[in-house]
Structures are given as C-alpha cells and as structure tokens.
Amino acid sequence: MTPPPYTDALMALMHQAGIAELEKLSTVSGLSGWQLARIQYGLLPKMPVEVLLKLGQALQVPIPELVATLSEGSTLPMATPTAPVISLEPELKALQQEYERLQGQLACQQAALYERFQQEVLAILEPWLLQWPTAAAAAQRNPQWPAVKLLPLIRPLANLLQQWQVEALATVGETVGYDPQWHQLLDDEEADLEIGTPVVVRYIGYRRGTNLLHRAKVSRADASDDEA
Known part of the structure; x- marks a missing residue:
C-alpha cells in the first residue's frame, strides 16, 4: 500500500528532531493520530493554527518552513506536479504573524500568572x-x-x-x-x-x-x- 504523499517529508522532519515514530510525535505534540494522518495527506494549511503551533514546537521547525514542507508547492522526491504551483507567501506571512502574536500573548499570561503566584505566596x-x-x-x-x-x-x-x-x-x-x-x-x-x-x-x-x-x-x- 502506497503511503500518503507527505509521509516521507514528515518523517524527515521527525528524524531531525530525534523522533523515530508517529506515536512518539503524537505524544510530544499532543496531536491525535487522525490529525497526523491529515498532515501526511498535505492538509496542514487547512488545519487550525493550534495544530501548526503544536507541530512546529514538537519538530522545532518554524511555521513557514513547516507549511512549505508539508503542503502543496513543497519539493517532494516522489511528487510530479500536474498543476501550476500556487504561492503560499501571503498565507505563510499571516501564519507567522499569528504565531508571533500567540507567543507574545502566552508570555504575558505566564508573567501575569507568576506575578499572581508570588503575591498569593507573600500574602x-x-x-x-x-x-x-x-x-x-x-x-x-x-x-x-x-x-x-x-x-x-x-x-x-x-x-x-x-x-x-x-x-x-x-x-x-x-x-x-x-x-x-x-x-x-x-x-x-x-x-x-x-x-x-x-x-x-x-x-x-x-x-x-x-x-x-x-x-x-x-x-x-x-x-x-x-x-x-
């Protein structure tokens, strides 16, 4: 049975991150097997931003590079393009901005929680x-x-x-x-x-x-x- 078209690309990123199996990637990233299967079929750009963030963090790969590698328009050894490649630059830029916004929001939340924790302890x-x-x-x-x-x-x-x-x-x-x-x-x-x-x-x-x-x-x- 032929594996999904983006399986090799995903496995290559996993190898770089020191993750040998999809089950391990699921544990590290918090993504389900069904979500990983969709990613192997090139559906990553259609998935929620939360999935991109979790996968990028687990694989230690920037979001733009992640999308470019695991979606249409990426260079795959087995792929033979049958249609013109559509530029993903606007989508990648928007994803990067959203990623940076969420990172800043998370950092602020962590700082606020730590400050509240200190105040409660001092009280x-x-x-x-x-x-x-x-x-x-x-x-x-x-x-x-x-x-x-x-x-x-x-x-x-x-x-x-x-x-x-x-x-x-x-x-x-x-x-x-x-x-x-x-x-x-x-x-x-x-x-x-x-x-x-x-x-x-x-x-x-x-x-x-x-x-x-x-x-x-x-x-x-x-x-x-x-x-x-």
Missing part, C-alpha cells in the same frame, strides 16, 4: 514575615535559647525572597530617621512625630522593588533606651 507568609525577624533577633541575643538553632533553616526562604526582590526595611533594633512613608509608630499618641526623628525598628517592614508591602513598626529611640 500567606505575611504573618511570618512580620513576626519572625523580631523573634529571630531575640533568639540571637540569647544564644542559649533552643530556638536559635532554627535560624539557619530559614536561609532558603530568605534566598527566595531575595530572588523575588522582597527587601526588608532596616533590621530589628536598628535606629533610623522617622519617615511616615516607610514607618508606622507603635504608639498612636506619637503620631505628630517629626520626620527625621530617631526611632528604633521593632518589627521590620518590606518592599518589593519600588512598591511598599508593609511599613516597619517603630518607636522613639529614647523610649527604647529607657526600656534597655
């Missing part, structure tokens, strides 16, 4: 982010506490926050100049505190890039000295 971690640094500072001041042994276990999470560009505002116990944009006073009666007044960080805040996530909670520097 879950919010209580820990606000409380842990203060507890860790207390443990470091008291090396005999059993909890101090847990501090090295937090390094992987700290590295993750660094990769996500989450930055702490100062450190617990650090004296800084008061700035209401970045600092929240623990004592509401001191709401009239002047900008630049020395304050001590009690609970650190966070920012991500230029966006503020949480303001650092602070108190007057002289008040902390009295407590000490």
Whole structure:
C-alpha cells in the first residue's frame, strides 16, 4: 500500500528532531493520530493554527518552513506536479504573524500568572514575615535559647525572597530617621512625630522593588533606651 504523499517529508522532519515514530510525535505534540494522518495527506494549511503551533514546537521547525514542507508547492522526491504551483507567501506571512502574536500573548499570561503566584505566596507568609525577624533577633541575643538553632533553616526562604526582590526595611533594633512613608509608630499618641526623628525598628517592614508591602513598626529611640 502506497503511503500518503507527505509521509516521507514528515518523517524527515521527525528524524531531525530525534523522533523515530508517529506515536512518539503524537505524544510530544499532543496531536491525535487522525490529525497526523491529515498532515501526511498535505492538509496542514487547512488545519487550525493550534495544530501548526503544536507541530512546529514538537519538530522545532518554524511555521513557514513547516507549511512549505508539508503542503502543496513543497519539493517532494516522489511528487510530479500536474498543476501550476500556487504561492503560499501571503498565507505563510499571516501564519507567522499569528504565531508571533500567540507567543507574545502566552508570555504575558505566564508573567501575569507568576506575578499572581508570588503575591498569593507573600500574602500567606505575611504573618511570618512580620513576626519572625523580631523573634529571630531575640533568639540571637540569647544564644542559649533552643530556638536559635532554627535560624539557619530559614536561609532558603530568605534566598527566595531575595530572588523575588522582597527587601526588608532596616533590621530589628536598628535606629533610623522617622519617615511616615516607610514607618508606622507603635504608639498612636506619637503620631505628630517629626520626620527625621530617631526611632528604633521593632518589627521590620518590606518592599518589593519600588512598591511598599508593609511599613516597619517603630518607636522613639529614647523610649527604647529607657526600656534597655
């Protein structure tokens, strides 16, 4: 039985991609056997753009080259043209533009999903982010506490926050100049505190890039000295 006219061309592309069998191509591309059979009969240009994208990705072949190889007008060893070759340039150009548009859309969707994922994770971690640094500072001041042994276990999470560009505002116990944009006073009666007044960080805040996530909670520097 004579194989479909574009079987050899498809097998050649599969060989270049390191795919030996049609079953393997079906698994890699997500295309059904029926769709691959249609492709072998030269019907690729009539199939949905999604099929072109999947096949091109699986075979690692640009869409224009894929269409030119697996449709009428391609150069096949066994083919004997019986009619004038019709130019596919307009169709190929339109397919390439659609392919690039879908690639850009997919990249935007992936970036949006990743951003949403990070925000959801940070929301879950919010209580820990606000409380842990203060507890860790207390443990470091008291090396005999059993909890101090847990501090090295937090390094992987700290590295993750660094990769996500989450930055702490100062450190617990650090004296800084008061700035209401970045600092929240623990004592509401001191709401009239002047900008630049020395304050001590009690609970650190966070920012991500230029966006503020949480303001650092602070108190007057002289008040902390009295407590000490």
